[in-house]
Each structure stands twice: as C-alpha cells, then as structure tokens.
Amino acid sequence: MLPASRLRPLVVLLAGWAVIVWLRLGFVQLVRHRELAETAARQREATIEVEEPRGEILSADGRVLAGSLDRVSVYANPARIPRERWEELAEKLSPIVGLEAGDILQRFAARDRFFFLAKNLDPAVTEAVGRLRERGLGVMRTQRRVHPHGSLAAAVLGFVNSEGVGQAGLEKAYDRTLAGTPSIYRLLRDGKSIPTPLDLRLEQAGRPGLSLQLTLDTRIQAAVEEELSTTLASIGGRGASAVVMDPVGGAVLALASLPSFHPDAPGASPPERWRNRAVEDASEPGSSFKPIIVAAALADGRFRSTDLIDCSGGGVQVAGVFMRDHARYGMLSVREVIAFSSNVGSIRIAQRLSPALLDGTIRALGFGAPTGIELPGETRGLLLPPERWSALSRAGLALGQELTVSALQLARAYAAFANGGYLVQPRLVRATVDESGAVVTPARGEAPRRVLPPEVAQQITAMLAAVVDEGTGKRARLASYPSAGKTGTAQKAVDGALRSGRHVAWFAGFFPLPRPRAVIVVCIDEPRSTYWASEVAAPTFGRIAQRLVTVMGLPPSEAVPL
Amino acid sequence: MRIAGYRPRNTYLQRQLDHRWHRFLLWCALGAAGLAVVLGGIVGPRQTTVRLRYEIAQIKSEVDALERERRSLLLQLESETSPHVLAPRAADLGLAVVPPDRLLFLTSSGELVGQGLKTQSPAASPTGRD
Numbered sequence: 001m002l003p004a005s006r007l008r009p010l011v012v013l014l015a016g017w018a019v020i021v022w023l024r025l026g027f028v029q030l031v032r033h034r035e036l037a038e039t040a041a042r043q044r045e046a047t048i049e050v051e052e053p054r055g056e057i058l059s060a061d062g063r064v065l066a067g068s069l070d071r072v073s074v075y076a077n078p079a080r081i082p083r084e085r086w087e088e089l090a091e092k093l094s095p096i097v098g099l100e101a102g103d104i105l106q107r108f109a110a111r112d113r114f115f116f117l118a119k120n121l122d123p124a125v126t127e128a129v130g131r132l133r134e135r136g137l138g139v140m141r142t143q144r145r146v147h148p149h150g151s152l153a154a155a156v157l158g159f160v161n162s163e164g165v166g167q168a169g170l171e172k173a174y175d176r177t178l179a180g181t182p183s184i185y186r187l188l189r190d191g192k193s194i195p196t197p198l199d200l201r202l203e204q205a206g207r208p209g210l211s212l213q214l215t216l217d218t219r220i221q222a223a224v225e226e227e228l229s230t231t232l233a234s235i236g237g238r239g240a241s242a243v244v245m246d247p248v249g250g251a252v253l254a255l256a257s258l259p260s261f262h263p264d265a266p267g268a269s270p271p272e273r274w275r276n277r278a279v280e281d282a283s284e285p286g287s288s289f290k291p292i293i294v295a296a297a298l299a300d301g302r303f304r305s306t307d308l309i310d311c312s313g314g315g316v317q318v319a320g321v322f323m324r325d326h327a328r329y330g331m332l333s334v335r336e337v338i339a340f341s342s343n344v345g346s347i348r349i350a351q352r353l354s355p356a357l358l359d360g361t362i363r364a365l366g367f368g369a370p371t372g373i374e375l376p377g378e379t380r381g382l383l384l385p386p387e388r389w390s391a392l393s394r395a396g397l398a399l400g401q402e403l404t405v406s407a408l409q410l411a412r413a414y415a416a417f418a419n420g421g422y423l424v425q426p427r428l429v430r431a432t433v434d435e436s437g438a439v440v441t442p443a444r445g446e447a448p449r450r451v452l453p454p455e456v457a458q459q460i461t462a463m464l465a466a467v468v469d470e471g472t473g474k475r476a477r478l479a480s481y482p483s484a485g486k487t488g489t490a491q492k493a494v495d496g497a498l499r500s501g502r503h504v505a506w507f508a509g510f511f512p513l514p515r516p517r518a519v520i521v522v523c524i525d526e527p528r529s530t531y532w533a534s535e536v537a538a539p540t541f542g543r544i545a546q547r548l549v550t551v552m553g554l555p556p557s558e559a560v561p562l
Numbered sequence: 563m564r565i566a567g568y569r570p571r572n573t574y575l576q577r578q579l580d581h582r583w584h585r586f587l588l589w590c591a592l593g594a595a596g597l598a599v600v601l602g603g604i605v606g607p608r609q610t611t612v613r614l615r616y617e618i619a620q621i622k623s624e625v626d627a628l629e630r631e632r633r634s635l636l637l638q639l640e641s642e643t644s645p646h647v648l649a650p651r652a653a654d655l656g657l658a659v660v661p662p663d664r665l666l667f668l669t670s671s672g673e674l675v676g677q678g679l680k681t682q683s684p685a686a687s688p689t690g691r692d
Contacts, residue, residue, distance in 0.1 A: 064640045070630045123630060127623075148640035222645030287692050326691065341692040472692040479663065487692040532691045550660055555667035555675060 043193075047203065048185050054143055055178040055209030057157055057170060059218045060253075060430065066157050066171070066263070068143045072126055073119040078108040081136035089134060096128045097121065119162075120144055135193050145171075147263045153221050155257035155276035156214075156375070156428065159266045168266075168274050170212060170428070173376050177432055180209035210432040210440055215251035220244055223547035224254040228522075231540045232258060236528030241277035241407050242544065243426075245519045247415040247510055250424035250445065252373070253518065255279070255408075277525070279373060282381040282404035286533070287341045287472075288488025288506040289400030291460050292413060294338055296361035297349050298456045305335045305459045309345040316344045319391035323347060323399070338463040339471035341487065343399055350398035355386035358394060364451040365413040366423055367405055372445070373426045381405045400488055411521040414508045417460045417484075418516040421452035465513060476507060476538040478545050480556035484516075485509020485541060487533035492526065502526050507537035511545050512557045520544055 028036065057066040074097050081089065090104040097104070097118035107117065119142070126139045145160045158169020166175035183206030228240040244254040257277040261269035275281070297303040311329040315322050325344045329336075337345030350358065362368065368383030382404040384393070389402075396402035408426055416423050425445040432441040452460075464484035467473040472487045488506035491498040505524040510516035522537045522544070530536060548554065641647065652658075666676040 063644075064637060067633065067637050067640075069634055069637065070626075123627065146637055148637045149644040150641075150646055152644065152646055218645055222649070226649070481662065489692055534691050546662060547659065549662040550665065553667070555669070556662065 044188060045186055046189050048187065049182045050185060050206065051141060051143060051164070051182050052180040052206040052208040054145065054160075054164060055180065055211040055432075057178075057212045057214065058433075059214055059216050059221075060251075061217050061219060063149070063218045065149055065153060065214070065216075065218070066145060066147050069146055070123050071120045071142050071144045072123050072139045073142050074117045074121060074125065074129055074137070074139050075114060076108065076117045077114045077136045079112050079136070081108070081134060085134070089132065089137070092132055093117070093129075093137075096125050116140075145264070149218060149222075151260040151262050152218065152225065153216060153255065154260045154263045155274070155278075156216065156255050157263055159263040159274075169263075169276065169375060170214075173374050174212055174429070174432075178209045178212065180207045182206045208435055210434055213430045213433050213439075214428055215246075215253065215430050216255065216428060217253050217551070219551045220548065221254040221256065223551060224256045224544055225258065225260070227540055227543045227547065228256055228258050230543070231524060231536065235524070235530065235536055237524050238526035239277055240525060240540075241281070241523045242540075243278050243407050243411040243519070243521045244544070244548070245411045245415055245426060247418035247516050247519045248424070248448075250412075250415070250426045250448070251430070252408075252426050252428050255428070275377070276375060278407040278521075278523070279375050280377045280379055280406070281525075282379040282406050282409075283492065283504040283523070283525070284401050284403065284490040285405045285410055285506055285508075286400040286488030286490030286504070287343075287346075288410060288486045288508045288533075289403075289405070290338055290341065290346045290398065290488075291417065291464060291486055292362060292365055292367075293346055293350050293353075293358070293398050294334060294463065295365070295417070295452055295456055295460050296353055296358055297334070298459055299361060299452055300353065300357055302352060303334050303349060305333065305463065307334050308332065309334065309337055309342075309348050311337070311342045311344040311348075313344070316347050316395075318347060318351075318395040321392060321395075323395060335459075335463045335466055338460075338486065339466040341467070341472050346398040347395045350394045353394070355389055355394065358397060359383075359386045362397070362403070364423070365416055366409055367403065367413065371406075371408050371412050371426045373408060374429050378408075379404075379406050381409055400490060407521045407523045410506070410508045411519050414485075414510060414521065415519045416451055417457050417464065418510040418519055419448070419457070420454045421450055421457040422448035423451045424448045461513065464509060468509065472534040473507065473509070473538050473541075475534060476509060476541040476545070478511065478542055478549070481511055481545065481549060481554070482513035482557050483509055483511035483541075483545060484513060485511075485520075485538070487538055489531060489533045503531035505531060505533035505536040507533055507541040509541055511548075512554060514557070517552060517554060518545075518548055520548075 054068045056064050059065050078086070086105060086108050090101040090108070093099070093104055094101040099118060104117065107115070123141070129137055129139050143164055145164070147154070147157065156169055158171035159167055160171050161167050164179070166172035166178065171178065183202060184204040186201045186203045224242050224244055228242055232240055240258045242254065242256045243252065245252050255276070255278050257275070259273050261273040266274060294303070298305065308331045311325065311332045314328040315324040323343055325342055326340070329340060329342050329345070332340065332342055332345050334349065336342070337349065362383065367381055370378040370380045384402070393402050412423065412426055427443055427445045430443050431439045434440050461484050464486055465482060467486050468477050468483045473485050476483055476485050486508055488508070490504045490506070491500065492502040492504055493499070494502060503526060505527050506522065508521045510519040520541050522540045524536050524540070527536045663676070666674050669675055
C-alpha cells in the first residue's frame with residue numbers, strides 16, 4: 001500500500017489530464033461541432049444529382065415524336081489513379097468503353113485532370129466500372145434524345161444539345177417544361193471514398209419533365225412531307241413548306257418544312273435546314289393575297305361580288321408605272337377578278353379603298369404580327385404602316401407585293417374565310433401532360449374573334465371555289481370534294497430588289513366545301529422547271545387534299561348513295 | 563544480502579492454486595457470453611438491414627434497367643411503325659394509298675355513300691397561269 005503522500009501527485013496528474021481531456025472534448029463538441037460534423041459528413045457522405053427523364057413530345061394520334069433514353073458517360077481523373085495501375089485499368093476498361101487499351105493509356109497520359117473517357121454508353125456499364133473499384137473512375141448518368149420517326153416534323157420538334165438543353169423548335173420553346181428538375185440523393189462512401197448504394201437517402205425529390213401533347217397528326221404530317229418531296233423531286237426548288245390547319249379551332253395538323261434534317265444528328269445538316277420555313281420565313285404572297293383586298297372592299301360595302309370592273313387594256317398605269325395583266329380580260333365581275341386573278345381588277349378595287357381601311361383589314365386578318373404559335377423565331381412579316389406607303393403601295397398590295405407573309409399567317413387568314421369570319425390562333429400544343437397522361441396545363445391561346453362579316457367570308461369562299469372550278473386553281477380540284485383556294489406567284493426580293501428567275505409559288509385554300517375541315521397552304525421556294533403556282537403549288541394542294549380524305553375519313557360532299 | 567552461487571532449494575514448497583481463479587474464469591466466460599449475446603442482438607438485425615438494403619438497391623437497379631428497356635423497346639416500336647418506314651414497305655408489298663373514289667362512307671342514317679367510282683378529275687390545262 002502506497003502512502004497517501006506519494007499518491008497525491010499521481011491523483012493531481014490524472015485529474016489534470018482528465019480536465020485537459022474534458023476541456024478539449026468541450027471545445028470539439030461545442031465550439032467546433034458544426035465545422036467538424038460537416039467535414040466528417042463530407043468524408044463519409046456523397047451527394048449525387050440524378051436527372052429526371054425529359055418529357056416526351058407526343059402527336060395527336062398518340063405517337064412518340066421525341067423521347068429520351070438513359071445513357072451514361074464514363075469519366076476518368078488520372079491524377080487520382082496510381083500510375084502503376086494505368087496499364088491494368090486500361091486493359092480492363094477497354095471492353096467496357098469500347099476503346100483500345102493503348103488509346104485509353106494515351107488519354108490518361110495526355111490529361112492530368114477530369115475528362116470524359118466515353119459518352120453515350122449503355123447504363124449496364126455502370127456496374128462493370130464500379131467493379132474496378134478505382135476512385136479516379138466513375139460514371140455519370142445522361143440522357144439521349146431520340147426521334148423514332150426520323151426527320152418527320154423535325155423543324156417543329158427542334159433538337160437538344162449535348163447537355164440536353166433545347167436549341168430549336170418545341171424543344172427550345174418548352175425547354176423548362178420538358179426538362180423537369182433533378183433529384184438529389186445522399187449516400188455513404190466506403191473506405192476508398194467510393195460511393196456505395198448503402199444508406200441512399202433522397203435529399204430533394206425531383207420532378208420528371210412534363211410531356212407535350214401536340215395537335216400534329218403523324219399520318220397527315222407524313223403525307224404532307226411526302227407530297228412536298230414529290231413536288232421538289234419533280235420540279236426542283238430551293239425548299240418547300242406547307243401548313244394544314246383546322247379552320248375552326250386553329251389546331252395545326254401538319255407543319256412541314258423541306259429540306260429537313262434528322263434531329264438526332266442536327267450537326268450533320270447545314271443550319272439553314274434547321275429553320276421552320278412555314279413559320280420563320282416570310283415572302284411576298286403574290287396573287288394569293290388578292291382575296292384579302294377583295295374582303296376589305298366587300299366588308300366596307302363599296303363593292304358587291306357581282307359588280308363589274310373594267311379590266312380591258314391588259315394593264316393599268318399607276319404613279320407612272322404600267323402594271324400588266326395576264327390577259328386582256330375586258331369587263332370582269334369582282335368574283336371573276338379573283339377567279340382569273342386579274343391584276344388590273346385587283347388594283348382598281350384597291351385604289352378605291354382608303355389606306356386606313358386596307359391596312360385595318362390586312363392587320364385584322366393577322367398580317368404584320370406573329371400568330372403566337374408556340375415556336376421560337378416566328379416572323380411577323382413585313383407590313384408598312386399607311387403613313388409610310390407610297391403612291392404605288394395600294395397597287396402593290398393588290399398584287400400581294402410590298403408586304404411579306406409566312407405560310408402560317410396566310411393559313412390563318414384563309415381560315416377566317418373558311419370558318420365564317422373568325423380569326424383563330426394557330427396552336428401546336430394541345431396540352432402538357434404528366435407521366436400518367438393526366439393533363440397538367442391545357443392549351444393556351446386566344447379565343448377566336450370576328451374579323452369579317454359572315455356574308456363576306458361566304459362570298460370570298462364562293463370566289464375561291466370558282467378559282468378551283470374554272471380559274472387558275474383547276475389543278476387543285478378533287479372530284480366530289482369541292483375546294484376553294486387561290487394561287488399566287490411572286491418574284492423574290494433579293495437584297496431589296498426583285499429578281500427575275502427567282503419566284504415563290506403559293507397555293508392557299510381549304511376543303512371540303514361547304515364545311516371545310518382543313519386549310520392547306522403550300523409554298524414552293526424558287527421552283528425550277530416551272531414557277532407558276534397554278535402548275536407547281538396547286539397540284540400539290542390537290543394531292544395533299546386527296547391524302548387527307550383517306551387519313552381524316554372525310555365523306556364526299558357530292559355523295560352518291562350506292 | 564545476495565550470495566553468489568546460492569539459490570534456496572526448499573523443494574517442499576508447492577504452487578498454491580487459488581480456488582477463486584475458477585470463479586473468476588467462470589465470470590469472464592459468462593461476461594463474454596453476455597457480451598456476445600448483446601453484440602449478436604445489435605449486429606444481427608443491423609446485418610439483416612444491410613443485406614436488405616443491398617437487395618433493395620439491387621432490385622431498384624433491376625427495375626431501372628427494365629424501365630430503360632421498356633422505353634427503348636417502345637421507341638424502337640415507334641421507329642419500326644413510323645409512316646416513313648411503313649410506306650416503302652407497303653409499296654414493296656403491292657399496297658397503295660386508297661384514292662377517295664374507292665372509299666365508302668357509312669352515314670349516320672346507315673346509308674353507304676361514295677363517289678360511285680367516279681374517276682379522278684383530270685389535271686385540266688389551266689385557263690390562266692398565276
């Protein structure tokens with residue numbers, strides 16, 4: 001037994017040590033608690049961001065126009081891999097990433113920091129890479145946008161870049177809706193700092209992207225693209241576009257733009273093919289604009305469709321410029337002015353209208369402003385205000401010059417003739433839907449508004465029907481399916497001047513009468529072998545209408561009971 | 563005092579065995595057994611949890627893989643049945659787009675109507691060009 005006098009220093013020593021330990025413990029637990037806890041969590045835990053799948057783009061007939069596939073990218077950070085393991089790892093990685101071992105070694109040697117070894121791989125490689133248990137290697141989940149219908153409606157759909165961000169078309173316009181938000185998971189790392197699936201905790205729930213339900217019908221779209229291709233193949237041309245629209249609701253059933261591109265590999269085509277010609281391009285409408293001038297005259301009450309116009313002389317002098325007609329027509333009724341597309345008749349009508357009235361009607365029919373369709377880069381066309389008009393402007397407008405329009409704007413205006421005088425908002429997106437197919441946001445858009453009296457719309461429709469029956473649009477005719485429409489051949493302006501030999505051929509119309517189900521606008525850019533719309537655009541309209549009969553199941557207007 | 567070369571030799575001395583030693587060993591064994599039970603009670607369920615978590619993680623990844631495959635097959639089906647793909651195949655099989663004059667429609671009154679096999683209107687020479 002030690003005497004108490006000898007034990008005392010030992011007790012004091014131990015007590016002092018205990019006090020120091022407790023003080024340190026208190027300092028660590030109370031003062032540095034948060035900092036150390038965070039450090040420990042950083043060492044022990046990892047946070048990963050998992051992209052939720054991008055929404056799909058669906059057609060009206062339930063087809064998937066754009067979808068996403070899960071893919072992975074394998075990354076490497078050679079600085080974190082011991083050099084003596086490089087060769088062994090390269091050998092093992094070779095069959096996983098599909099690269100030669102030598103190539104992998106070269107890449108390791110060339111870079112000393114993080115880089116992607118291979119992209120767009122099957123997610124099954126994740127397990128194989130994980131088995132290598134090397135913290136300088138890892139996989140990152142990505143998505144690949146795929147378009148199962150190839151180039152169908154490519155200009156409408158657009159495309160995404162390698163980061164999955166929309167760059168054109170609906171992919172761009174609805175990027176935030178389609179993308180959704182990523183989920184954040186917290187998980188544990190093992191002794192080698194490699195994340196393990198143990199203790200996987202959802203830190204922040206993401207939201208899968210919403211899908212877009214379109215008004216576009218793949219069967220109609222395919223038929224329209226095929227017929228435009230046939231026209232371009234037989235006649236030649238710089239490009240073509242077409243719009244098929246429901247005249248009552250404004251739903252766009254097809255929106256074609258050729259030449260096209262494959263949205264899976266947009267880089268393989270020149271950027272000029274990416275644009276949507278029907279929405280982004282504007283050209284002079286030529287004679288297809290004459291019905292708008294006549295509509296203004298009829299709505300104002302200055303003319304009736306039976307009034308006679310002097311179209312003799314084969315031309316008319318306006319502000320010192322002689323404007324020719326296609327023929328010496330003599331006296332033509334307003335109806336015949338449209339049917340035979342008389343330039344003189346149209347000019348004489350326009351000159352009797354005030355600039356304010358003309359401008360008001362043109363703007364009321366949607367020209368000079370974007371239609372508001374859900375696509376980026378829509379043109380508003382060119383339409384000068386009346387105060388900037390010259391002495392030639394009214395005559396120019398009567399011939400569809402001095403303004404430019406898009407195919408979609410023209411379709412919208414013709415829809416007003418077809419539906420009894422209402423301006424409708426063209427729309428491509430019927431609704432946004434979630435994964436279960438439930439509607440999240442219904443279609444937006446303005447309600448139709450009356451812009452023409454119903455009797456004016458009826459009279460214009462009758463005139464346009466005469467164009468197809470006996471006028472310049474005969475080649476658009478379809479037996480038992482009365483149609484109405486108007487041709488338009490316009491010279492193209494290049495660098496501010498009209499160029500001979502460069503034309504745009506239009507045909508705008510609707511069918512079947514008396515209750516039109518589709519407005520169709522065809523625009524052929526710089527047709528080669530012949531440039532007249534009556535020989536280029538009108539037959540294309542007829543063939544598209546014929547295809548619509550089958551796809552839409554339209555009974556003939558002049559049905560014969562069997 | 564130590565004398566060199568001298569060592570006591572009292573051979574009669576036997577090592578005394580402390581009988582409490584048995585009891586001490588017994589307590590140690592019992593303590594170890596108790597500790598093992600306690601540890602088993604704690605580690606066992608923990609191990610089961612870990613195993614189950616692994617299994618859940620594995621099943622989740624299988625579900626993910628199957629979902630990926632479903633999406634991939636769906637997109638493949640879309641691709642195979644795309645109008646662009648079907649049209650040439652149909653043409654190869656001798657199928658053609660039905661012209662409107664070959665179509666019959668059933669009206670709401672139960673009547674069958676059609677165009678009476680009218681021929682397509684010919685592409686007449688236009689009276690005017692525009």
